[in-house]
Amino acid sequence: MSVSTSPPAAPAPADPANPDYPRGLIPPTRRGRSKNMIGDIIVELGFARRETVEEAVRQSREQGRTTGQMLIESGAVRPDQLARALAERFGVDFIDLSLYEVDMGAVSLVDGDICKRYQAIPVGFMPDGNLLVATSDPTNVLTVDEISMITGKRVHPAVAAAEDILALIGRLNRLGDAVEIEEVQDDDDALVLPEMAESEAPVVKLVHQIIAEAVQRGASDIHCDPEAGDMKVFFRIDGVLTQAATVAKAMAPGLISRIKIMASLDIAEKRKPQDGRLALGLDGRRVDVRVVTLPLVKGEGVVMRILDAGATIRTLETLGMQDLERERFETAISKPYGAVLVTGPTGSGKSTTLYGALSVVNDGERSIITIEDPVESQVAGVKQMQVANKAGLTFAHGLRAMLRADPDVIMVGEIRDRETAEIAIQAALTGHLVLSTLHTRDAPSAITRLLDMGVEPFMVAAAIDCVVAQRLARMLCDQCKKPATLPEATIARHGLEGATLFEPAGCIRCSNSGYRGRVGLYEVMPVTETIRAQLLAGASVDEIAATAEAEGMRRMRDDGVHKVALGLTTLAEVGRVTAGF
DSSP: OOOOOOOTTSSOOSBTTBTTSOTTEEOOSSSSOOSSOHHHHHHHTTSSOHHHHHHHHHHHHHHTOOHHHHHHHHTSSOHHHHHHHHHHHHTOEEEOTTTSOOOHHHHTTSOHHHHHHHTEEEEEEOTTSOEEEEESOTTOHHHHHHHHHHHTSOEEEEEOOHHHHHHHHHHHHHHHHHEEEEOOEETTEEOOOOOOOGGGHHHHHHHHHHHHHHHHTTOSEEEEEOOSSSEEEEEEETTEEEEEEEEOTTTHHHHHHHHHHHTTOOTTOOSSOEEEEEEEEETTEEEEEEEEEEEETTEEEEEEEEEETTSOOOOGGGTTOOHHHHHHHHHHHTSSSEEEEEEOSTTSSHHHHHHHHHHHHOSSSSOEEEEESSOOSOOTTOEEEEOBGGGTBOHHHHHHHHHTTOOSEEEESOOOSHHHHHHHHHHHHTTOEEEEEEOOSSHHHHHHHHHHHTOOHHHHHHHEEEEEEEEEEEEEOTTTOEEOOOOHHHHHHTTOTTOOOEEOOOOGGGTTSSEEEEEEEEEEEEOOHHHHHHHHTTOOHHHHHHHHHHTTOOOHHHHHHHHHHTTSSOHHHHHHHTTTO
């Protein structure tokens, strides 16, 4: 069973008549206990035929067992259907745990052993703040009272299949137990975690579950944001923040402190930002996490950037470049010297593209050295350095050292200042292939950005061979995307006549978002002799862009529209990530 950790408010409602109800939570047709027997309700719901139920009733009387047990054993109904019928009989909600998106913060409020004993588990919060508890026995008021007393919250019970409850408890336990803290060496100080007090165990387990779930769902960042009441936890998945958990106000300080301890930060310092890192072992692979604390008005917040060292490096063929763009990019990185730049905002996949380029040039015959902040993936056959500002190892300092180490290919994680830019340009001019990134709006702007940094125009013109600009658009989920109908004027404006267009629907595989994974939108600008001449003549960005388009450069938005026509994404998503183009 797949379970995510998004909040109940985010998914589409289960019933248009109940817009406050999240997906997977189904209200009964009427509140209060029904006079009908469970067999009658199963027939009314269409789960089994009348004669099948009557036979199960007869057998249950003979064997001293319940009608529901007989129906399940015979295969006439599924456990979730029986749970739905129970909910209907007692006039309470039914919860389908295969669809409902579980809130880790709610789960952490009750110990797993208690949940097993009662076959009940908190899974989220209702819009009125009441604690939503999945239970297999709606008649057991002791369960409701016990959980209410433990959590200090009013309980909103919902019936779920006992098998689903036990499977959820087991899965969440495995998530927490799968995490192993690894030693991190930072500035000659090794991370040593203090002994965990018994009272801290729920907080520690919650931290492990949140990180493990984030990694499992492919999140790039975890945001722990303090609020006036409870703390909210968000995952950034496919570039979009999704609420993942609600941490009780009383538990929030402990959660922040535990993360700070794991990242070897000062837990007593709450007035200024801190940054650190930690390493986790998760299902046999190493996951590095960069941690930043923020002293916010409503309390201390934490942002964790997940760097999965075990992630597979993607090849250029899998990035989403079309044939022409990939051919131009590969031509540039196949040259023995010169500079190739990848531009875009933070989180646009620049590093992924650079690693894809490394996979092409890493042929075992060339010396490749990188300096990165941070090293996101370890590549066999490549000498990689990590920026360490505290130790004086900056991009510029590391780049100078690299040039004395006989490299053929140099990768600089980011050109941030004039010094780094000038050293990188000089390296490209003196027989090295230089790969790096810039933060610019589009490909033509990268040229003027270097000029603004103070690099001489003739050096830029001579050194830069190609610039790639990119964004990442969410891909439609293949399992649930559905045909879309757009206005004819919109279709004509984007040249999509004859294309089959799709829109997001939402299913369990995509956490009900309708999107799963991301695809790159690119514009690749080779720096031709014409563009070099324009650069030396002081041409504007618009003039350079016009020349590049005339020479065959496809703009990023146009690349996005092409991928809409292929059924990979939507016009709305392309517009979101290319706003301003």
